[in-house]
Amino acid sequence: MKTWFERAIFFSWYCSIRDCAYCYMSTQPKTKKAVRSQASILAELIICKKLKWKIGFISGGIKAFSKREFRDLLKNMYKVTA
Numbered sequence: 001m002k003t004w005f006e007r008a009i010f011f012s013w014y015c016s017i018r019d020c021a022y023c024y025m026s027t028q029p030k031t032k033k034a035v036r037s038q039a040s041i042l043a044e045l046i047i048c049k050k051l052k053w054k055i056g057f058i059s060g061g062i063k064a065f066s067k068r069e070f071r072d073l074l075k076n077m078y079k080v081t082a
């Protein structure tokens with residue numbers, strides 16, 4: 001039997017939709033835009049890479065970042081994990 005550690009990387013607890021009853025983000029206040037810093041996300045990825053943990057998926061809410069911020073984040077996430 002083979003086992004491994006795996007992480008889900010969340011980039012926000014904020015979502016602009018917030019009307020999906022099953023989703024935790026729908027319970028979050030509308031006024032607070034809770035997003036992680038890019039540094040925090042990249043640090044988590046670096047630690048996962050060093051420990052050889054797989055990344056299960058990357059997730060967060062709609063419009064947590066601007067398109068430019070999100071593109072930059074994804075580029076940097078790719079650089080860290082490549």
Ligand code: SF4
Nearest residue numbers: 015017018020023061
């Ligand atoms: S993150 Fe997805 S599932 Fe959750 S409230 Fe936003 S759109 Fe709905």
